[in-house]
Amino acid sequence: MSFNPFCEKPKKTDSIFMDWKELAPKPYDKNATDPYTKARIILMNGTEFEAVQCGHQTQRKICDNDLRREMAIVRKSEQMQQKKLSSLKPVDETQLEQTIGYEQLAVDLTAFMAQRSKDKNVKAALDFALLEDFDHLYRYADLLENDSDIHAEQLVGRYTEIMPGRPTISHHRAPADEIKYSINAKKTDFATMLDTHIITAAEQQTMNYYMNLGAFYHNDYGRKLYTEIGMVEEQHVTQYGSLIDPNATPCECMLTHEYVECYLYYSMYEDETDPYVKEVWARCLEQEIVHLHKANELLKKYENKDWQCVLTQGDFPDLIKLHSNIDYVRKVLAKTANNTACREGYIDVCDLPDNADFFKYQNKVNTKRPDNVMSHKFIQDYMDKKGTDYRFEVKENPIPALRDRQNDNYTVGRVCEK
Secondary structure, eight states: OOOOGGGSOOOOGGGGOOOTTTTSOOOOOTTTSOHHHHHHHHHHHHHHHHHHHHHHHHHTTOOOHHHHHHHHHHHHHHHHHHHHHHTTSOTTSOHHHHHHHHHHHHHHHHHHHHHHOOOHHHHHHHHHHHHHHHHHHHHHHHHHHHHHOOOHHHHTTTSSOBSOOSOGGGGOOOGGGGOOOOOOTTTSOHHHHHHHHHHHHHHHHHHHHHHHHGGGSSSHHHHHHHHHHHHHHHHHHHHHHHHSOTTOOHHHHHHHHHHHHHHHHHHHHHHOOOHHHHHHHHHHHHHHHHHHHHHHHHHHHHHOOOGGGTOSOSSOOSOOOOOOOHHHHHHHHHHHTTEEEETTEEEEGGGSOTTOHHHHHHHHHSTTOGGGOHHHHHHHHHHHHHSSOOOBOSSOOSSGGGOOSSSOOOOTTTSOOO
16 A cells, blocks of 8 residues: 555644654564564664764754754654654664664665665666675674674674675775765656665664764773774765765755655664554654645745646655675675775676785775774684684675684685786
């Protein structure tokens, strides 16, 4: 059954505000809650953070104080939603345990979007970063096992494999190679257009989490691993953000953001298995419908446009569903593990010229010594200490070079070995 949020009757504006009690919901049980419920909370937290940040940036480019006041009303509500979602996290869930959730979300959300994308450039970007987040999950999982004796396969519900992808040491690229072709929002498949906004917000949330909390980790391994992977998340946000159509006006941008949020909360509601959290999604959807209608009102008043001038349809496309993507990830890994980025495209590292920016940047940042790179050093130290790494895999890695469990590979996607 189709759902068009523009056809819904919004509640009164003051219904979007919450008191302190509503902003302090009961946290989930980290040991009993489904991994994808946790992932949905992380996704929507990031979506609200993006809405707030975009609102602040937009306000700074507007001179009309009446318009800025109207946007501030909606933004206050978005802040409340973000605080409410953050409060669902229990106090006994550690920074690193939640990091496993961040990376599982990155893997399975990206894989879901890549499989449905009808835009070859967007799909290529998703498949490319997918293998990097997959490798991040593996390295954080080994850190978790080493420091806390917790097996991450339990945290991900065995929905997502834990094994090397394209090695993190190979992810470090020149900034110029992260910029991709932007889509045309009026011509691109509607779901793909929405996905460019959703994946950007999700990766931005991960980037911000690592930026803010990395230095608080309790040992040098973790601090340096968060620093290194945090730099890769910066690249992912740059890549995905460059896909978004850059031609939207302030009111068009606001309308699109509010529509995306309505779509996501409806998706989360339909996909949710936890009755308590399902009620949270229902309440947030109710608020977002108010936000969307306010955005449409502002679009009409200040730019003399209706929502049909911005969006190609009102009915939601197929909803976001978080599920296991083991076979798809393996397929992408088998075909593209040795790829790197090169300007707007992607290329096998063996096909790069010797003077490519990728090699120059690698030599600058990694200084030609893998032992200086924490993503490699930690795994190798772990292997040396325990005799093998920690993995959860349903069968052997599809890349032979990534099967060795005594020696961490640092050449795949980085060094041409024909």
